[in-house]
Amino acid sequence: MRSLSQEKTIKTTTDIDSLRSEIRDKSVRVIDVRREEDYKQNHIPTAVNLPLANLLSDDSPERVLKIFNSLGIDDETRVVVYDDTFGALASRVAWTLEYIGHSDVSLLETTYSRWKSLGLESETVSPEVQSKQHSLHLKSEILATSDYLEQSKEKKDVVLIDNRERLNYLEQHIPGAISLPYRTLAKNDKILRPKEDMKRLLDNRGISGDSEIITYCGSVGTLSGLAYYALKSVGLPNVKLYVRSFKEWKNLKKPLEKQEDANYWDLSAE
Numbered sequence: 001m002r003s004l005s006q007e008k009t010i011k012t013t014t015d016i017d018s019l020r021s022e023i024r025d026k027s028v029r030v031i032d033v034r035r036e037e038d039y040k041q042n043h044i045p046t047a048v049n050l051p052l053a054n055l056l057s058d059d060s061p062e063r064v065l066k067i068f069n070s071l072g073i074d075d076e077t078r079v080v081v082y083d084d085t086f087g088a089l090a091s092r093v094a095w096t097l098e099y100i101g102h103s104d105v106s107l108l109e110t111t112y113s114r115w116k117s118l119g120l121e122s123e124t125v126s127p128e129v130q131s132k133q134h135s136l137h138l139k140s141e142i143l144a145t146s147d148y149l150e151q152s153k154e155k156k157d158v159v160l161i162d163n164r165e166r167l168n169y170l171e172q173h174i175p176g177a178i179s180l181p182y183r184t185l186a187k188n189d190k191i192l193r194p195k196e197d198m199k200r201l202l203d204n205r206g207i208s209g210d211s212e213i214i215t216y217c218g219s220v221g222t223l224s225g226l227a228y229y230a231l232k233s234v235g236l237p238n239v240k241l242y243v244r245s246f247k248e249w250k251n252l253k254k255p256l257e258k259q260e261d262a263n264y265w266d267l268s269a270e
Contacts, residue, residue, distance in 0.1 A: 011106055012106055012229040012230075012232050012233040013106055013107050013109040013190075013191070013192060013229075013233070014106045014107070014108055016108070016109065016110065016115065016118070019044075019080055020120070020121070022080070023046055027078060028046075028078045028079070028080055029046075029048065029072060029078065029080075030044055030045075030046055030047040030048070030079075030080050030082070031047065031048055031050050031071065031079060031080070031081045031082070031093060032044065032048065032050070032083075033050055033051060033052050033081060033082070033083045033089045033092075034049070034051065034083055034089075034112065035051050035053075036049055036051055038084070039051075040126075041124065042124050043122060043123065044112070044120075044123075045121050045122065045123045046127050048071045048072070048126070048129055049126065050067065050071065050093060052083075052089045052092060052093060055067065055093060055096060056092075056220055061099075061100055061136060061138060064100055065100055065136050068097060068100070068102075068134050069134055070129070070131050071129060072130055072131065072132050073097070073102070073132060073134055074132040074133055075101070075102065075103075075134055076104075077102075077132070079094075079102065079104060079105040080105075080106055080108055081094045081105065081106075081107055081108065082107070082108035082111070082112055082115075083111065083112065084111050084112045084113050085111070086111060086182075086186055086191055087111070087186075087226050088182065088222040088225060088226045090107050090191075091107060091222065091226040092221055092222045094107055095142070095221070095225045095228055095241055098139060098142065099139055099142060099143060100134070100136055100137070100138060100139075101135060101136060101137030101138065102134065107191060108191075109190050109191060109192070110189055110191060111191065114189050141238075141240070142228075142239065142240055143240060143241060144214045144216075144240040144242040144243075145244075146242075146244065146248055146249055146252055146254065149214060149216075149242055152214070153175070153176050153214075154176070157210065157211055157212060158211065158212045158213075158214065159178065159206075159207055159212070159213045159214070160174060160176050160177040160178070160213075160214050161177065161178055161179075161180045161213060161214065161215045161216070161227060162177040162178065162180070162217075162246075163180055163181065163182045163223045163224045163226070164181070164182070164217050164218050164223060164246065165181055165183075166179060168218070169259065170258070170259040171258065171259075173246070173257055173258075174216065174246065174249055174254070174255075174257070175257040176257070177216075177257075178205060180201075180205055180227060182217070182223040182224075182226055184201060185227060185230045191226070192229065192230050193230075195233060195234055198230060198233060198234050199234050202231070202236075207236075209235070209237065211238070212238045213231055213236060213238065213240070214241075214242055215227040215231070215239070215240070215241055216242040216246055217245050217246065218246050218247060219245055220244075221241050221242070221243040221244070221245055224241055224245060225241060
């Protein structure tokens with residue numbers, strides 16, 4: 001069995017200094033996924049606004065493609081996404097861009113509040129953007145549906161991860177899922193732990209590079225989207241997001257499981 005350290009690491013976050021340099025070079029499209037009113041108050045220079053609610057109102061591939069086209073993103077555009085919600089909302093947007101076939105997208109390593117607290121540049125004007133044409137090549141290998149999950153969750157080489165709050169997991173979860181609360185993924189002022197620290201966390205959970213890993217959260221794949229990028233950050237090659245998550249699973253009246261001995265929980269892996 002391969003250890004996490006043997007996996008190829010994929011760049012999932014962009015550090016502040018790199019983004020500032022790319023903005024100066026005009027070599028990046030920055031996406032701010034906060035609410036429009038927050039964006040208009042101030043934002044990272046050159047950033048365009050895509051509130052997550054706008055994306056989720058209809059996230060069919062065809063509509064998503066039109067949105068990203070209107071933001072001036074084609075197949076070759078370098079994209080960095082940020083939010084002010086510990087990376088979860090940005091992760092959902094980044095994953096969606098990846099799902100339609102975009103390869104060069106990453107998350108800003110920190111939140112906009114942190115950016116502001118460091119006294120870094122901001123602006124209030126919205127940039128003029130020329131529409132571009134992005135191709136559509138769906139990456140079905142990073143998406144899990146309820147049917148796919150039901151067919152695969154009994155396999156030995158599939159790991160199902162619940163990224164909701166611990167108490168939600170204890171109350172009920174998809175059978176066979178292990179708990180990896182989203183709050184455990186961050187460290188200090190970064191939305192994700194450093195690579196070696198993240199490896200330790202995942203190793204303690206028994207999450208290895210030989211497994212197919214499926215993440216889910218409460219409803220729309222935000223918390224589990226962050227986990228998706230946490231897993232990719234240490235090079236795990238086979239990660240899927242169950243986008244509709246626990247809300248859909250429960251509405252479909254699929255099997256549920258309650259944690260036994262819920263009054264006791266091993267915290268050693270944190």
